[in-house]
Amino acid sequence: MTTRSETQTTLDHLLTEIEHRNPAQPEFHQAAHEVLETLAPVVAARPEYAEPGLIERLVEPERQVMFRVPWQDDQGRVRVNRGFRVEFNSALGPYKGGLRFHPSVNLGVIKFLGFEQIFKNALTGLGIGGGKGGSDFDPHGRSDAEVMRFCQSFMTELYRHIGEHTDVPAGDIGVGGREIGYLFGQYRRITNRWEAGVLTGKGQGWGGSLIRPEATGYGNVLFAAAMLRERGEDLEGQTAVVSGSGNVAIYTIEKLTALGANAVTCSDSSGYVVDEKGIDLDLLKQIKEVERGRVDAYAERRGSSARFVPGGRVWEVPADLALPSATQNELDENDAATLIRNGVKAVSEGANMPTTPEAVHLLQQAGVAFGPGKAANAGGVAVSALEMAQNHARTSWTAARVEEELADIMTSIHTTCHETAERYGAPGDYVTGANIAGFERVADAMLAQGVI
Ligand code: GLU
Numbered sequence: 025m026t027t028r029s030e031t032q033t034t035l036d037h038l039l040t041e042i043e044h045r046n047p048a049q050p051e052f053h054q055a056a057h058e059v060l061e062t063l064a065p066v067v068a069a070r071p072e073y074a075e076p077g078l079i080e081r082l083v084e085p086e087r088q089v090m091f092r093v094p095w096q097d098d099q100g101r102v103r104v105n106r107g108f109r110v111e112f113n114s115a116l117g118p119y120k121g122g123l124r125f126h127p128s129v130n131l132g133v134i135k136f137l138g139f140e141q142i143f144k145n146a147l148t149g150l151g152i153g154g155g156k157g158g159s160d161f162d163p164h165g166r167s168d169a170e171v172m173r174f175c176q177s178f179m180t181e182l183y184r185h186i187g188e189h190t191d192v193p194a195g196d197i198g199v200g201g202r203e204i205g206y207l208f209g210q211y212r213r214i215t216n217r218w219e220a221g222v223l224t225g226k227g228q229g230w231g232g233s234l235i236r237p238e239a240t241g242y243g244n245v246l247f248a249a250a251m252l253r254e255r256g257e258d259l260e261g262q263t264a265v266v267s268g269s270g271n272v273a274i275y276t277i278e279k280l281t282a283l284g285a286n287a288v289t290c291s292d293s294s295g296y297v298v299d300e301k302g303i304d305l306d307l308l309k310q311i312k313e314v315e316r317g318r319v320d321a322y323a324e325r326r327g328s329s330a331r332f333v334p335g336g337r338v339w340e341v342p343a344d345l346a347l348p349s350a351t352q353n354e355l356d357e358n359d360a361a362t363l364i365r366n367g368v369k370a371v372s373e374g375a376n377m378p379t380t381p382e383a384v385h386l387l388q389q390a391g392v393a394f395g396p397g398k399a400a401n402a403g404g405v406a407v408s409a410l411e412m413a414q415n416h417a418r419t420s421w422t423a424a425r426v427e428e429e430l431a432d433i434m435t436s437i438h439t440t441c442h443e444t445a446e447r448y449g450a451p452g453d454y455v456t457g458a459n460i461a462g463f464e465r466v467a468d469a470m471l472a473q474g475v476i
Contacts, residue, residue, distance in 0.1 A: 026074060032064040035079070042083055049132025051352060051377070055139045056083055058381060062459040065448040073467055081470065082463075085138065086119075087111040090131065091181040093159055095174045098167055106130075107178050109157035109185055109193070112138040115469035118189055119155030120145055120405060122196030122225075125203065127162045128351075134158055136352070137196070140376055141405070143462030144398035147437050150409040155191055157182070163198050175206035182207075183214050188221030188415070194408050195225040197351065200271060201237070220415035224408035233411035235426040236404075241275025241374060242427070243403015243434050244347060244395075245283065248372035250438035251393040251454070257369070260284035265343040266303075267291045268350030269312050269319050272374045272401070276347050277303050289338040291350065292319045296338045299323075299330035342366035349374030357382040364390045373397035384455065399441050399458040406433045 026034075042056050060079070067073045093105040108131060111119040121141040124134070134156050142154030159178060163171055185191060195204055204225045211222055226232035235242070249259050262285045266276050269290040277287040286302045297303075297319045307326060311317045323332035339346065339359035346363055348355045352375065355363075360383035363371065371387055372395035373379060379387070379394075387394050407430055414420050437458075444464075445457030 026068055026071075028064045028068045031068040031074065034074075035060045035064060035067070038079060038083070046132070046135070049135060051136035052132045052139065054381065055136040055377060058377075058455070059139070059143065059459045059463070062456040063463060065450075065456075066460045066463065069448070072471060075471065077475065078467060078470065081475075082113065082142075082466065083139070085110050085112045085135065086114060087185075088131070088135075089182075089185050093161065093174065093177050093181070095170070095177045097170055105159050105161040105174070107157070107159045107181060108134045109182060109191070110134045110138040110155060111185070111191055112154045112156070113142045113466060113470075114153035115466055115473060116146055117151035117153045118187075119191040120152035120194075120408065121154060121156040122158075122194045123199045123203075123207075124156070124158035124196040125161045125163050125198030126158070127160050129158045129160045133352075137376055140398050142466055143459060144402045145405055145409075146462040146465040147399055147440065147458060148402050148406040148409060148433055149436060150406060152192075152405065152409050152412075155193075156196070157193055158196065158199070161198075163203070168202070171203065172206045175203055176210040179207050179210035180214065183211050186211075186222055188219050188412070192221065192408070192412060193223055194405070195271070197270065199225075201225065201227055201232075221412045224411040226411070231411075231415055233407055233414055233426060234421065234423040235430065236407045236411055237271055238275040238278070239407035239430055240272045240401050240404030241277070241349070242279045243406065243430055244272070244276055244349070244372050244374040244400045245279035246403070246431055246434040247395050247400040247438055248345060248347065248370055249283065250435060251370050251372065251395055254442065254452075255369070255393065258283075259345075262286070262344040262369075263288060263342070264345040264347060265289045265338045265341050266347045266349055266374075267296070267338045267354060267378075268348075268375065269308065270349075272404075273349040274305065274309060274312065276349050276374050277308070278305055280347075281305070285345065288343070289341055290319055290322070291338050294318050294320060295332060295334040296336050297323050297330055297332050298338075298341050299326060301329040339363055344369050346371045347374050348378035350378065351375055352377040353380050355379045355383050357386050359383060360386040363387070364392065368392055371395070372400045374401050376401065388453065388455075393452070394454060396455045396458050398462060399437050399454060402437055403430050403434055406430060
């Protein structure tokens with residue numbers, strides 16, 4: 025029987041190997057570290073997981089596709105972007121995960137997201153593997169026609185690699201209902217198939233699921249509420265800071281407000297807005313979803329309760345709860361120290377890996393409840409899997425039914441993470457609980473299916 029420290033040494037060697045084999049991919053290294061650092065207790069306790077090659081296979085994507093995406097802008101000039109799809113693990117089901125269109129996208133970013141997605145999807149308890157894709161295309165400031173031409177060119181290559189039983193993309197940063205529409209249209213045109221289950225996040229009239237747009241934000245708030253309940257508290261009357269102003273942030277604010285909390289901030293890359301009366305969602309939705317504008321317009325139009333802080337970070341606003349819902353590494357150790365000083369009780373990640381490892385450590389040491397993204401933001405992909413189920417059955421469920429299923433899934437993810445952390449000697453540590461529980465499910469399937 026190997027000890028935990030011997031196991032940890034083996035995992036540390038593997039991490040060094042991962043860094044060598046995947047140079048210049050710091051986000052992927054970070055995501056791999058974060059998982060492998062917590063697996064020693066389970067690998068030491070269950071010898072089958074120490075089988076040579078199991079974890080080595082888990083950290084190597086099954087397939088990685090990179091391709092040229094040429095398109096013409098409105099002036100007729102040819103632009104060239106890079107497209108990616110990383111099909112990481114299909115032991116539990118077809119690859120599943122979003123597409124991100126953002127200038128920061130590169131292979132390492134997509135690999136970190138795909139790796140996270142494996143464990144997140146496993147935690148939902150549904151039959152979905154892990155994958156992620158995207159492009160360094162920046163939709164900001166582009167006309168609808170340009171976005172359409174880009175999406176059509178992107179799909180002209182991607183269609184070969186996806187399918188309802190193979191790989192099912194969805195949205196992520198920069199990819200919402202508009203982009204999914206253009207991508208679906210081009211897939212249908214090329215393949216001559218009405219294959220609703222090939223993409224999720226579709227429009228409601230053509231195969232989309234009710235509550236899919238809301239699901240990530242709603243789910244994160246339900247997860248935060250479950251963490252608070254463990255401590256004998258609820259959301260009523262709590263002040264919350266939320267970063268971001270995209271789909272995740274908007275529906276996080278909506279659910280917080282519905283459950284009696286006061287969500288006082290939102291942000292984008294230009295700075296943040298603080299509104300002591302609570303964010304007015306109709307105004308925010310109008311600015312972000314209809315006008316595709318910036319958050320400073322919110323402060324201008326809202327009146328005296330709100331102000332715009334250029335270049336600042338929402339974490340400096342005192343709050344009981346923090347829900348980072350923008351992007352990776354947006355909350356560092358200085359931000360964590362500020363939150364702790366201001367008495368934060370819980371941090372729950374709506375975005376993927378928004379909290380740096382140093383910040384996570386600091387928060388956990390200070391006794392703050394910390395919900396890692398792969399558990400806390402799994403509601404989005406979970407409802408995507410429910411969208412696939414509806415598509416397969418050629419039916420659509422009521423909003424109430426989808427919301428009920430979402431709530432059950434979030435409760436069960438919370439319970440699983442909580443109990444797993446306890447079982448492996450780390451009570452209250454949701455990072456360890458989420459990593460081990462997700463790992464167990466995928467690893468068992470991989471072992472059963474042989475060396476592939
Ligand atoms: N992009 C979302 C995530 O990070 C959703 C993926 C999906 O619905 O497939 O989980």
